[in-house]
Amino acid sequence: MFWKKDPSVVWERKNIDDIDFSRLNVAIIGGTGGIGRAISRELAQRNASVVVVGQTFKDEEMKDKIKFIKADLSLVSECKRISHCDEIPYEKLTHLIFTTGIFASRQRQATSEGLEKDMAVSYLSRYIIFHDVAKRLGIARAKKDNLPKVFIAGFPGNGQVGDPNNLNSDEKKYNAYTTHMNTVAANESLVLDAKDRYANIDTFGLNPGLIKTSIRSNLLGSDSYLGRITEWIISWTCQSAEVYAKTICALMMSPAIESRSGTMFSNKGDAILPTPGLTKDVVEKFMESSELLVEKALQNQSSSTSSNE
Numbered sequence: 618m619f620w621k622k623d624p625s626v627v628w629e630r631k632n633i634d635d636i637d638f639s640r641l642n643v644a645i646i647g648g649t650g651g652i653g654r655a656i657s658r659e660l661a662q663r664n665a666s667v668v669v670v671g672q673t674f675k676d677e678e679m680k681d682k683i684k685f686i687k688a689d690l691s692l693v694s695e696c697k698r699i700s701h702c703d704e705i706p707y708e709k710l711t712h713l714i715f716t717t718g719i720f721a722s723r724q725r726q727a728t729s730e731g732l733e734k735d736m737a738v739s740y741l742s743r744y745i746i747f748h749d750v751a752k753r754l755g756i757a758r759a760k761k762d763n764l765p766k767v768f769i770a771g772f773p774g775n776g777q778v779g780d781p782n783n784l785n786s787d788e789k790k791y792n793a794y795t796t797h798m799n800t801v802a803a804n805e806s807l808v809l810d811a812k813d814r815y816a817n818i819d820t821f822g823l824n825p826g827l828i829k830t831s832i833r834s835n836l837l838g839s840d841s842y843l844g845r846i847t848e849w850i851i852s853w854t855c856q857s858a859e860v861y862a863k864t865i866c867a868l869m870m871s872p873a874i875e876s877r878s879g880t881m882f883s884n885k886g887d888a889i890l891p892t893p894g895l896t897k898d899v900v901e902k903f904m905e906s907s908e909l910l911v912e913k914a915l916q917n918q919s920s921s922t923s924s925n926e
């Protein structure tokens with residue numbers, strides 16, 4: 618990993634068993650798998666109120682503690698439904714966490730709204746939901762001594778500047794790695810933009826490093842030999858999602874991150890510096906291109922609806 622530590626943000630690592638999570642009200646978009654699921658289980662076991670959004674709920678035995686909302690977040694229409702869903706108490710939330718993700722496949726995949734699938738799931742879904750709910754996030758939370766907090770998982774601080782002019786991977790020859798790294802740069806830009814855009818929210822980037830999950834299955838195949846050996850190596854050389862989740866849950870509650878919006882955190886929870894090439898101009902360009910892409914998807918959706926009528 619190539620990130621550099623940010624010495625200006627240091628937090629005390631408290632034992633997670635000594636932290637009271639009972640006043641937390643958390644929504645985890647992408648909380649049905651991998652890292653998001655591990656965080657949701659950790660928080661729910663510690664009496665936080667937890668809502669997860671994803672495709673398939675795998676924690677039936679915890680359904681009295683974790684509320685599940687099903688959605689296909691590759692679709693802009695579905696993201697809009699989720700950002701206006703009454704079952705997610707955005708006004709009361711203390712924390713909103715984004716862990717939705719896939720890895721771009723070898724051949725470009727497009728959604729029915731004409732979006733490259735990795736960009737749609739791993740970045741644009743976050744852009745849409747975050748921007749739609751930001752003004753009302755946490756305004757009715759029980760205790761107002763801390764700002765509501767948004768955590769955006771990705772791969773920040775690793776030097777990826779992406780290409781905001783090719784957000785849909787349709788302007789240049791398609792490459793899965795380049796496409797995924799564009800989602801990485803876009804997510805880091807989302808954090809850097811939110812720091813200035815939303816004074817009412819603290820927004821943070823999370824870089825989990827490598828963790829054994831399902832994230833690479835869209836690229837390597839869910840049951841291929843390469844996929845299995847890759848995840849096996851990662852499981853032996855890197856921390857588990859459950860260990861990482863404990864670090865992130867403790868980090869979420871640390872007073873040291875209060876008003877430190879825009880900070881990124883490494884796999885060990887250390888504050889790290891943002892990618893130097895993501896200047897204000899580049900970040901603005903990512904936000905402009907995101908808005909245009911959302912409009913394009915909505916247009917594609919309405920023209921396909923009217924042609925079906």
Ligand SMILES: NC(=O)c1ccc[n+]([C@@H]2O[C@H](COP(=O)([O-])OP(=O)(O)OC[C@H]3O[C@@H](n4cnc5c(N)ncnc54)[C@H](OP(=O)(O)O)[C@@H]3O)[C@@H](O)[C@H]2O)c1
Binds near residue numbers: 674688828
């Ligand atoms: N694991 C790593 O090595 C690694 C490394 C660097 C960064 N990250 C980042 O960490 C974050 C979490 O990744 P992960 O490793 O936990 O991945 P994961 O195990 O594949 O989980 C991804 C989550 O996204 C959801 N999701 C995927 N497609 C969706 C769709 N169309 N609609 C709704 N939800 C959808 C999944 O829901 P279902 O399971 O219900 O389909 C799941 O909850 C991502 O931002 C990833 O880029 C991970």
